[in-house]
Amino acid sequence: MSSRKKIILYNPKTVFFDMPLALLAIGSVIDQKKYEVIIIDARVEENVVELIKQHIHNAICFGVTIITGAPIKDGLYISQKVKQLNPDLPVIWGGWHTSLFPAQPIEDHSFIDITVYGQGEETFKELVDHLVEGIPLDNVKGIAYRNNENVVKNPTRPLLAMDSFGRINYDLINVERYFEKKGKRQFDYISSTGCYFRCAFCADPFVYERNYTAIPAAKMGDDLEYYYQKYKFSDLNFQDETFFTYANRIEEFTKELISRKINISWVATMRADQGERLTYKIWKLCKQSGLRRLLIGVESGSQEMLDWMKKDIKLSQVFFCAEKCNELDISVIFPFIVGFPSETDESVADTIKVIKNLRSHSPNFDTPIFYFNPYPGSAITEEVVNNGYELPSSTEEWGDFDYIGSSGPWVSREKENFFEAFKFYLKLGYGRKREVLFYPLRILAQWRCNNDQYKFPIEKFIIEKIRPMQLSS
Numbered sequence: 001m002s003s004r005k006k007i008i009l010y011n012p013k014t015v016f017f018d019m020p021l022a023l024l025a026i027g028s029v030i031d032q033k034k035y036e037v038i039i040i041d042a043r044v045e046e047n048v049v050e051l052i053k054q055h056i057h058n059a060i061c062f063g064v065t066i067i068t069g070a071p072i073k074d075g076l077y078i079s080q081k082v083k084q085l086n087p088d089l090p091v092i093w094g095g096w097h098t099s100l101f102p103a104q105p106i107e108d109h110s111f112i113d114i115t116v117y118g119q120g121e122e123t124f125k126e127l128v129d130h131l132v133e134g135i136p137l138d139n140v141k142g143i144a145y146r147n148n149e150n151v152v153k154n155p156t157r158p159l160l161a162m163d164s165f166g167r168i169n170y171d172l173i174n175v176e177r178y179f180e181k182k183g184k185r186q187f188d189y190i191s192s193t194g195c196y197f198r199c200a201f202c203a204d205p206f207v208y209e210r211n212y213t214a215i216p217a218a219k220m221g222d223d224l225e226y227y228y229q230k231y232k233f234s235d236l237n238f239q240d241e242t243f244f245t246y247a248n249r250i251e252e253f254t255k256e257l258i259s260r261k262i263n264i265s266w267v268a269t270m271r272a273d274q275g276e277r278l279t280y281k282i283w284k285l286c287k288q289s290g291l292r293r294l295l296i297g298v299e300s301g302s303q304e305m306l307d308w309m310k311k312d313i314k315l316s317q318v319f320f321c322a323e324k325c326n327e328l329d330i331s332v333i334f335p336f337i338v339g340f341p342s343e344t345d346e347s348v349a350d351t352i353k354v355i356k357n358l359r360s361h362s363p364n365f366d367t368p369i370f371y372f373n374p375y376p377g378s379a380i381t382e383e384v385v386n387n388g389y390e391l392p393s394s395t396e397e398w399g400d401f402d403y404i405g406s407s408g409p410w411v412s413r414e415k416e417n418f419f420e421a422f423k424f425y426l427k428l429g430y431g432r433k434r435e436v437l438f439y440p441l442r443i444l445a446q447w448r449c450n451n452d453q454y455k456f457p458i459e460k461f462i463i464e465k466i467r468p469m470q471l472s473s
Contacts, residue, residue, distance in 0.1 A: 009026070029124070191240055295333045
């Protein structure tokens with residue numbers, strides 16, 4: 001029986017099964033000789049309250065990672081339950097939501113004592129030491145906390161270099177359970193934090209103030225070789241915001257994979273301007289080292305809209321990347337966003353045109369379409385709030401916020417119906433599925449998309465009768 005004090009870290013229920021990298025990051029900087037880190041993930045565990053009860057008697061604190069949206073509800077429920085079980089145990093929230101709203105969760109709920117905002121590794125490590133030693137929290141940068149009846153927000157902690165931290169300890173979780181949930185031996189890894197860019201729909205510029213830090217290629221090679229031998233994964237999923245920020249680093253990284261004989265496939269995010277700056281040699285090295293898929297955000301098919309949202313890319317760069325990926329047989333997800341405030345019909349028409357163009361390039365290209373919702377911390381959100389739009393006013397209300405699925409207030413019912421039909425027929429007409437049974441429906445769906453004819457959706461009726469499918473992007 002271990003005599004070490006425990007640190008319980010909790011990942012709320014969500015609909016995806018990426019490994020809890022945020023909790024692994026902060027758990028790995030904790031001195032394992034002094035403390036036992038327990039990660040409880042509601043996505044892979046069935047009875048989390050019983051698990052918490054097993055460890056709570058010897059715990060120092062209870063930490064929860066929170067993203068804005070539905071996970072907040074589960075985070076609130078479990079945090080309150082923890083306080084009922086042990087009223088003296090500090091409950092700490094961190095993650096994207098508290099980086100946007102450091103004070104609000106504490107103000108709204110008496111069972112939340114401390115929040116961590118920004119990069120969390122060093123902050124959490126220092127916070128744990130202060131809690132154990134009973135030192136006041138006023139000099140811990142990057143936190144907000146309750147002081148009697150007041151909420152105090154301490155100064156921001158500067159972004160620290162990622163290579164200043166040790167190797168992430170994935171043994172804090174059962175890696176095999178995530179492979180099972182994903183249905184493949186896909187390993188999640190993050191090699192950089194932050195982003196230099198200024199996209200007005202994104203919260204990154206607010207959270208990291210357009211700073212960026214990345215693990216050097218040689219250290220990535222050491223890490224990945226170690227994990228590859230230990231966990232025997234076959235696919236690598238980079239969770240970076242902008243993986244291709246430095247071309248030289250990418251070239252060195254691909255050579256590390258090749259020279260170390262790490263025989264895997266991998267996926268990552270890329271900006272279109274970054275792709276254009278890559279030499280053909282680096283593109284080929286990426287393919288040779290196992291690159292199978294990229295995510296390249298387009299957002300709009302209107303250059304005017306791209307300039308308005310400060311995306312800082314050109315549509316020509318998007319098509320440059322499409323051509324390179326088509327040539328090298330690399331799959332791409334090209335996400336788009338519609339329903340921005342004041343978006344014109346001409347802009348929407350341009351977006352539809354670009355989507356059709358990209359889908360016709362390759363069956364390995366996907367073009368998911370999302371509706372703009374005013375995500376907190378972004379410049380566009382600040383603008384619409386200044387113009388009278390009301391954001392959720394409490395932590396609990398933010399739990400109802402849907403920034404992916406539902407249409408925003410600037411999308412008419414007619415426009416939403418059009419895009420839902422458009423997404424369905426795009427998937428049917430240009431998706432990867434090639435069953436002979438659906439060939440006539442595929443041809444008809446392509447005709448519909450090319451001519452914007454979505455009335456009398458008999459194909460949708462037939463498919464849903466024959467075999468329920470998730471065809472919406």
